[in-house]
Amino acid sequence: MTLDALTLDTPYLDLDPLFYDPTDPTPLKNPYLISFNPDAAELIGLSSDAGTDDRLVGLLNGTFTPEGAKPFAMCYAGHQFGMFVPRLGDGRAINLGKSGTWNLQLKGSGETLYSRMGDGRAVLRSSVREYLMSEAMHHLGIPTTRALALIGSETKVVRERLERGAVVLRMSPTWVRIGTFEYFYYKEEHDKLEPLADYVIAESYPHLKGEEDAYFLMFAEVVERTARLLAQWQSVGFNHGVMNTDNMSMGGLTIDYGPYAMLDDYDISFICNHTDTHGRYGFGQQPHVAYWNLSMLAEALSPIVSKERMEKKLDDYGSVYTQTYVEIMCAKMGxxxxxxxxxxxxxxxxxxxxxxxxxxxxxxxxxxxxxxxxxxxxxxxxxxxxxxxxxxxxxxxxxxxxxxxxxxxxxxxQTNPKYVLKNYMLQEAIKKAEKFDNSGVEDLLTIARNPFDELPQFERYAKATPNEHKNLKLSCSS
Known part of the structure; x- marks a missing residue:
């Protein structure tokens, strides 16, 4: 299928207007293609020829709109570092619509109603990191969002320094978060919880549709999926860095790649986010934080599901996590x-x-x-x-x-990868991309897609991280 045949629908817009705000992308200046991911394109029926279609850059830049697309930003709340923030939302992401089971979203596409004091932009370095890591996680067998393509531009964006703006088109089976339910719970718009739960069931748990106890069963599956996800994170050495409830998916998959890291040396106390001064989201804390986040979901669902039943189900989190983790680690030991x-x-x-x-x-x-x-x-x-x-x-x-x-x-x-994308490798690719050299991004995309293979041309990336590049920490700024 070519880009002109791509059609989208927007079932999320059937919900109450409180759930979203119609928002058009703000195009970047002089956009250019950095990378195209044919594996992700295949998921929505696009041919590999789409990578050479001029409309691809327009799709990411908001100047080419597929049939049926109705751009919008989603509203949600969240606990950030344990503190509740009553309204967050897509501050720099704009949803285009859904192709099959995949929701297409532009990250870095300009201001929205939920940008607060932000500019709605994403910089090149963070966009490269998300584009590559989502693909790497998928090929490691870990549930995750995917990314179709990445563009850069001449638009200037101010962070710690002046940087260039970029947009990554990311794809997910769902963009509903724990924080989406929290928004309506704490706002005391409890009549919105059932329609939202119905949407999540239709999108992520269709086998529960029509079940008498569907909302509780949905919660139970989120608990189990999240427990298994965290076991996979820990087994491969992935530190997310910002496990706020607005960054936790109702589909039980990895979303929102910010200041993440793959472990260099094994260190249970490693913290990849230098903003995280108290280590709340350190590597060893992740399973516990996920449990806490699920308890916040139980609170948000309490007007429509028995809290006592959910708390009892939460007791299963530890056993599901432990069993999954032990099974994976024993397989890693052979x-x-x-x-x-x-x-x-x-x-x-x-x-x-x-x-x-x-x-x-x-x-x-x-x-x-x-x-x-x-x-x-x-x-x-x-x-x-x-x-x-x-x-x-x-x-x-x-x-x-x-x-x-x-x-x-x-x-x-086939269980223990030869390659994972460590931060020093990503930094090398980012430095090249900042000089309009996309070869580093393409090299790491190849590695991301083949983590268990012998790739002689990339042998240096299979060695231990050089001492001067170990334990790099990053900020939430992007």
Missing amino acids: LATVKEDDIILLKKMLTALQNSQADYTLFFRTLSRYDGDGKPLLDICVDREPVREWLAEYDARLLHEERSAEERHAAML
Whole structure:
């Protein structure tokens, strides 16, 4: 399908006008294409030829409007760093409409009713980061938004310094957030909660439509999806950085990529957001914060669902998270089945990683070829002794595996990525893009789409993060 055949619909606009504000994008000056993602295009039926169509830049810049599109910004509230803010909304994102199951949204497309004191723009660096990381997370098997394309411009945007504006066209099965329900709950517009819940069910949980207990069942599925999502985040070493309730999806997927980071060395206390002075959203805190956010959702849904029942369901969050996390981590260790003592082995491994200062991704990729010779693993540790001691227990556990070493290695190499997009890699691509060189973005897009493959031309990205680039922190500013 070509761009001129793209048609959208806007079921969200069937809700009360309080839910949104009609808003047209404000075009950037002299826009140009930085990157096009054919995988995302395929999701909405667009051919790869769309990447060379001049209308693609117009689509992102708001000068080409597909048939059926009715641009609008969504209204929501949220708890930001634990403090409730009664009205937030899409301050720099404008929704175009829906193609099939995918909602298309322009991020950085200009002021909206909800911009508050902001300019409604996104800068190049943050747009590159979201564009690439959403694709990387998908290919790691983690539920996430996607991104169709990215444009830059000559529009000047003021942040900590003068930067160029950009727009990323991002796609999601849903853009409804926990904060959307909070908006109407705290505003005491409780009659709006049922229509919103009906919309979420139709969009994200259609199998619940018509069920007698649909609203509670919706909540239960959000709890379970979120628990599994957080287990995946922790297993791959992803730190979101800003887990406000307005950044948590009712579809249980990763949204709103801001000051995120993939772990360099394993550090349970790592904080990727330098705005987060108290560590609320540090790596090790994420599962707990997600639970707290779900408790805020339970409060917001309490006018239409029994709070006692939701609180009881929340008790399942920990067990779903733990079971999922342990299963994933045992697979990363090459264990075909989870035995009772494997949790102890896992805890000891994480302690050893913390104390050895080993690169998290490289450790597991190296472990994926472990044949009894510990030297390759010990060579990537600053302090070798903790891993040496753990390997003795790991060797004993492997004696109880029924798979051959070759079978174990093959499974682990498809479980433990060779490549993840670390912040220093993204910074390299951003610096090139700021000089109108898009090759770094394209290189990382290739890596993002092939995280488990051997890519000889990108071998340097599979090594431990250079010491001078470890533990980069970023701000919420974009």
